[in-house]
Amino acid sequence: MAEWPIEGLDVAGLMAEGWRPTPFHEFILKVHQRCNLACSYCYVYTHADQTWRDRPAVMPDEIFAAFTDRLARHVRTHDLRKVRVVLHGGEPMLLGAARLGGLADRLRAAVPDGCELRVGMQTNGVLLREAALRELHRHGITVAVSVDGVEADHDRYRVTHAGRPTYTAVTRALELLARPEFRGTWGGLLCTVAADTDPVECYRSLRAFDPPAIDFLLPHANWGTPPERPGGSATPHGDWLVAAFDAWWDDSDRVPVRFFESALDLALGGPSRSEQVGLSPAALVVVDSDGAIEQIDALKSAYPGACETGLNVTRDDFDAALTHPGVVARQIGVAALGPDCAACPIHRICGGGHYAHRYRPGTGFRNPSVYCEDMRRLVGHVQRRIAAETRTLVETVSR
Ligand code: SF4
Numbered sequence: 383m384a385e386w387p388i389e390g391l392d393v394a395g396l397m398a399e400g401w402r403p404t405p406f407h408e409f410i411l412k413v414h415q416r417c418n419l420a421c422s423y424c425y426v427y428t429h430a431d432q433t434w435r436d437r438p439a440v441m442p443d444e445i446f447a448a449f450t451d452r453l454a455r456h457v458r459t460h461d462l463r464k465v466r467v468v469l470h471g472g473e474p475m476l477l478g479a480a481r482l483g484g485l486a487d488r489l490r491a492a493v494p495d496g497c498e499l500r501v502g503m504q505t506n507g508v509l510l511r512e513a514a515l516r517e518l519h520r521h522g523i524t525v526a527v528s529v530d531g532v533e534a535d536h537d538r539y540r541v542t543h544a545g546r547p548t549y550t551a552v553t554r555a556l557e558l559l560a561r562p563e564f565r566g567t568w569g570g571l572l573c574t575v576a577a578d579t580d581p582v583e584c585y586r587s588l589r590a591f592d593p594p595a596i597d598f599l600l601p602h603a604n605w606g607t608p609p610e611r612p613g614g615s616a617t618p619h620g621d622w623l624v625a626a627f628d629a630w631w632d633d634s635d636r637v638p639v640r641f642f643e644s645a646l647d648l649a650l651g652g653p654s655r656s657e658q659v660g661l662s663p664a665a666l667v668v669v670d671s672d673g674a675i676e677q678i679d680a681l682k683s684a685y686p687g688a689c690e691t692g693l694n695v696t697r698d699d700f701d702a703a704l705t706h707p708g709v710v711a712r713q714i715g716v717a718a719l720g721p722d723c724a725a726c727p728i729h730r731i732c733g734g735g736h737y738a739h740r741y742r743p744g745t746g747f748r749n750p751s752v753y754c755e756d757m758r759r760l761v762g763h764v765q766r767r768i769a770a771e772t773r774t775l776v777e778t779v780s781r
Contacts, residue, residue, distance in 0.1 A: 393705050396714065410470045411467055413474050414671070415441075418475075419542055419543070420545075440671065442671075449673070463498065467489055470503070503523050507528065507548075508552060529591075530584075531573060533547075533549040537549050556591045569594070572599060577613070602683035605749060616755055624760055627763065645764045663712070675693040676689035677706070716729065723750050732758070732761050
């Protein structure tokens with residue numbers, strides 16, 4: 383089902399005016415399409431798009447080979463000095479650490495000299511054992527693990543197909559990753575926000591694992607499928623983020639939290655490193671297990687086929703995707719925003735929120751985020767805290 387991502391976007395006109403796409407720097411590779419867990423909020427299996435059912439469970443070798451060729455060509459065409467490939471799923475560990483290591487080696491062999499390739503993996507952590515970590519470490523694959531706060535909260539959502547909890551298995555993996563020999567292999571933690579949980583307890587429980595980084599992700603939702611809003615607040619997700627932000631900001635030994643750091647950087651006039659805030663060009667593309675070149679897979683939460691570009695690594699270069707309207711819309715900043723966001727005083731910080739959260743059936747993506755009020759709450763709070771810190775600093779210096 384096709385629903386044009388941004389109505390009337392004139393890519394040729396933009397090019398004629400001198401706009402040029404930002405080459406892709408990050409490639410999400412769906413090496414395994416299935417998962418050993420059945421998390422209740424998962425956008426791959428439980429949201430509108432169900433195309434996973436028709437794709438190969440494991441990326442065939444010829445698709446992977448076609449990907450490495452296209453990747454190398456993209457690097458050469460744009461003289462890229464640094465690219466990142468994330469081995470993703472489903473659950474990539476279903477492929478086994480040895481095969482993942484083999485893929486990382488082939489990627490390194492394919493990428494031209496002069497370009498630094500980073501290979502990462504996003505995993506639910508359940509299958510990470512010591513032997514697997516040694517293998518991943520040997521092949522230079524960094525590992526980011528999804529964990530949703532304290533045990534009771536995590537186990538509410540992140541369960542096996544039989545409904546069994548997974549926190550114990552995940553924490554065993556995190557304890558391994560914290561050991562000195564694996565420390566360099568650990569990419570960080572990814573936590574999906576549940577607005578009815580305690581944000582301070584959540585932050586502190588994640589911090590207690592001593593990860594190199596944490597990120598928080600709002601659950602994917604849109605105007606057709608709004609998020610649950612527990613409690614009496616109109617902005618439960620904003621309230622949650624504000625409390626977590628304060629716990630992080632006031633932590634004397636804080637670790638990087640990408641969402642919060644990006645909000646801070648943006649409030650101070652800098653760029654964003656997060657898909658969830660700001661207007662920095664998105665330089666990320668997804669390749670599914672059948673070779674399909676797709677937009678961010680969070681769009682699966684919008685409508686069936688929302689990620690599609692019609693391109694495939696067996697036929698097409700990544701440059702072809704750079705002029706797809708859905709990709710362009712995430713690279714042209716304020717020009718892609720709808721009128722409400724364009725007129726909003728904090729649009730350069732908020733950026734209209736995550737692209738997937740702007741979708742409204744019938745009108746597409748030129749809408750404020752379904753988390754608009756939550757974003758206002760967070761951004762306003764970040765601005766106030768910066769102002770307060772600045773005042774304190776000025777008073778201290780002038781004493
Ligand atoms: S989503 Fe809301 S807060 Fe964000 S830029 Fe748009 S109108 Fe402003």
